[in-house]
Amino acid sequence: xxxxxxxxxxxxxxxxNLKEYEKVGGYQSVRKILKExxxxxxxxxxxxxxxxxxxxAGFPTGMKWSFxxxxxxxxxxxxxxxxxxxxxxxxFKDRVLLEGNPHQLIEGxxxxxxxxxxxxxxxxxxxxxxLAAKEITQxxxxxxxxxxxxxxxxxSGFNLEMHLHTGVGRYMCGEETALLNAxxxxxxxxxAKPPFPQVSGLFGKPTIVNNVETLCNLPHIVNNxxxxxxxxxxxxxxxxxxxxVSGRVKTPGCWELPMGITIRELLEEYAGGMQDGxxxxxxxxxxxxxxxxxxxxxxxxxxxxxxxxAGSRLGTGTMIIMDDQTCPVGFTLNLQHxxxxxxxxxxxxxxxxxxxxxxxxxxxxxxxxxxxxLLTLDFHTKYLGPGNTFCALAPGAMEPLQSALKYxxxxxxxxxxxxxxxxxxxKAWQPSI
Amino acid sequence: xxxxxxxxxxxxxxxLVPSPKNACIEALKIVQQSHGWVSDESLKDVAEYVGMxxxxxxxxxxxxxxxxxxxxxxxxxxxxxxxxCYVMGYEVIRNQLFEKLNIxxxxxxxxxxxxxxxxxxxxxxxxxxxxxxxxxxYRNLTVEQLDEILSKYT
Numbered sequence: 001x002x003x004x005x006x007x008x009x010x011x012x013x014x015x016x017n018l019k020e021y022e023k024v025g026g027y028q029s030v031r032k033i034l035k036e037x038x039x040x041x042x043x044x045x046x047x048x049x050x051x052x053x054x055x056x057a058g059f060p061t062g063m064k065w066s067f068x069x070x071x072x073x074x075x076x077x078x079x080x081x082x083x084x085x086x087x088x089x090x091x092f093k094d095r096v097l098l099e100g101n102p103h104q105l106i107e108g109x110x111x112x113x114x115x116x117x118x119x120x121x122x123x124x125x126x127x128x129x130x131l132a133a134k135e136i137t138q139x140x141x142x143x144x145x146x147x148x149x150x151x152x153x154x155x156s157g158f159n160l161e162m163h164l165h166t167g168v169g170r171y172m173c174g175e176e177t178a179l180l181n182a183x184x185x186x187x188x189x190x191x192a193k194p195p196f197p198q199v200s201g202l203f204g205k206p207t208i209v210n211n212v213e214t215l216c217n218l219p220h221i222v223n224n225x226x227x228x229x230x231x232x233x234x235x236x237x238x239x240x241x242x243x244x245v246s247g248r249v250k251t252p253g254c255w256e257l258p259m260g261i262t263i264r265e266l267l268e269e270y271a272g273g274m275q276d277g278x279x280x281x282x283x284x285x286x287x288x289x290x291x292x293x294x295x296x297x298x299x300x301x302x303x304x305x306x307x308x309x310a311g312s313r314l315g316t317g318t319m320i321i322m323d324d325q326t327c328p329v330g331f332t333l334n335l336q337h338x339x340x341x342x343x344x345x346x347x348x349x350x351x352x353x354x355x356x357x358x359x360x361x362x363x364x365x366x367x368x369x370x371x372x373x374l375l376t377l378d379f380h381t382k383y384l385g386p387g388n389t390f391c392a393l394a395p396g397a398m399e400p401l402q403s404a405l406k407y408x409x410x411x412x413x414x415x416x417x418x419x420x421x422x423x424x425x426x427k428a429w430q431p432s433i
Numbered sequence: 434x435x436x437x438x439x440x441x442x443x444x445x446x447x448x449l450v451p452s453p454k455n456a457c458i459e460a461l462k463i464v465q466q467s468h469g470w471v472s473d474e475s476l477k478d479v480a481e482y483v484g485m486x487x488x489x490x491x492x493x494x495x496x497x498x499x500x501x502x503x504x505x506x507x508x509x510x511x512x513x514x515x516x517x518c519y520v521m522g523y524e525v526i527r528n529q530l531f532e533k534l535n536i537x538x539x540x541x542x543x544x545x546x547x548x549x550x551x552x553x554x555x556x557x558x559x560x561x562x563x564x565x566x567x568x569x570x571y572r573n574l575t576v577e578q579l580d581e582i583l584s585k586y587t
Contacts, residue, residue: 089515089554127499128555130568163449168458169498171553185450185457187496203451246517246558253559288516288554318558326520334519338553344496 002232004220005240006256009100015135018142021103027148029222030110034156039070042115046218048226050238055083055211056286056315058304067198068116068206079207080118082109082215083179084125087171088287089338090320093242094212096254098132102139106162108215110148111222113160116208121162124179127169136164171342175391176209189346190391213242235260237303245271247321248278260301267298279324282407286315288335289396292403311403327423328408329415332401333361339397347390353380354397364412367420374412377405435478439463443482453483457490461500470501506541506548508586511565514551517558526562529576533583546586
């Protein structure tokens with residue numbers, strides 16, 4: 001089984017330095033594109049490869065790039081930003097790539113920058129990833145020394161600056177326009193679209209924001225071609241994917257596997273099945289903002305189309321397992337507390353609606369719920385859904401809520417009728433400040 | 434007053450962006466690095482230095498979870514309270530910390546040693562429950578490990 005993204009990552013070992021990375025074929029894609037390919041050819045290759053964004057939305061990367069103005073009259077400078085703000089609860093896949101092989105990310109960023117002719121690039125890294133910050137700083141330094149970054153890269157006439165920016169903590173920064181505001185030293189509120197960042201992004205200039213895993217795929221696509229990449233996937237979706245499993249399983253972890261492996265294989269073969277004494281009840285397939293899937297979905301392939309057809313989203317591909325000893329109301333409350341706290345407060349439905357949802361769930365959890373509370377939660381899932389808010393935060397928050405109300409409604413009703421939480425664990429839950 | 438060293442570091446950040454204002458978050462980080470938090474006085478100094486009103490800069494400073502606008506202890510404990518840590522029972526760890534240090538979230542021990550804050554996902558969900566003290570990450574936590582971990586910080 002091919003594992004292009006993680007082939008040189010050994011957990012616990014220091015990542016390859018530049019010399020070692022070059023020895024295993026590192027930076028070959030940079031040499032190739034600078035010598036043999038035009039930016040348009042790189043864009044076309046990535047489009048052909050059917051690479052879709054690995055940050056959660058799954059938007060085709062080549063198409064995203066195609067909206068950037070090109071040619072001598074295009075505004076300048078143009079920017080490329082690696083979104084390394086991984087803050088989706090339950091998600092820990094980019095960390096593996098950042099800590100394990102920083103040169104692969106830098107190589108991917110050079111490919112992407114060349115494709116859109118960006119001359120300045122940023123790694124927007126979340127503050128908690130201290131080890132990643134250290135490794136990336138060192139790798140950027142090495143790449144400058146070797147002439148892969150800076151002016152006139154490998155004598156090609158192409159210039160690229162690269163900087164590391166560490167955030168100061170806010171989930172909103174993962175949204176690409178909010179991330180750009182944060183990079184500009186502003187509150188990380190999302191921006192109105194259009195104009196899209198491809199046309200007017202960082203400092204008003206054309207900007208592409210790509211996820212870390214997306215960027216890490218680029219060197220391999222350049223080296224091996226679009227057909228090779230498409231064949232890596234088991235279903236319609238191309239490539240490999242970093243999948244993760246957390247919760248009460250025997251061996252939680254993160255693995256690079258062909259796109260389209262089934263949930264059951266991931267859960268049973270890689271995560272080792274449920275811990276003794278715990279039964280499976282449901283899972284969020286790709287982070288906190290994806291809809292619950294249950295037993296009947298376990299044989300679905302983990303790809304964009306199949307998970308969407310089942311009413312959820314592949315998201316980040318890192319699943320969170322809910323076991324029978326975890327209260328579904330407490331689980332949902334934990335998520336809604338997070339979203340309410342992380343709302344930027346800009347638009348009313350999100351700012352007011354999410355705390356309302358949290359308050360109701362807290363009441364139900366404490367045994368103070370009323371039957372009409374479920375109806376209030378139901379209408380929130382519509383009013384905070386797509387189209388009613390400024391960005392995707394509140395609609396994302398509603399995904400686990402609406403599916404919890406669908407699959408675990410009886411548990412919600414039991415709390416209300418029995419006036420207490422049947423799971424003692426969630427009684428200990430206290431709101432954070 | 435900003436020190437010469439702080440000004441030097443802020444100047445470097447300003448040199449990388451189109452306008453000094455764009456470096457304001459970096460400037461806040463620099464001040465927090467040397468003082469542990471951002472006081473009203475520091476905020477005013479930074480605002481003046483990068484050409485913003487204090488109100489505008491405070492709106493930025495208070496937006497971000499990890500710019501501290503109140504004094505914190507010598508060591509900040511960030512307890513991950515997100516979903517994977519919830520499933521793996523982080524509350525037991527949190528409650529033990531509250532009890533051992535005799536403080537709650539947002540409070541600092543009387544000797545100024547620790548502040549405890551809740552924190553969104555630390556991105557190490559396969560090793561939950563987790564917490565961070567200053568720059569150090571602790572994973573797969575059990576209550577039994579807490580005394581030894583805390584003893585490393587004076």
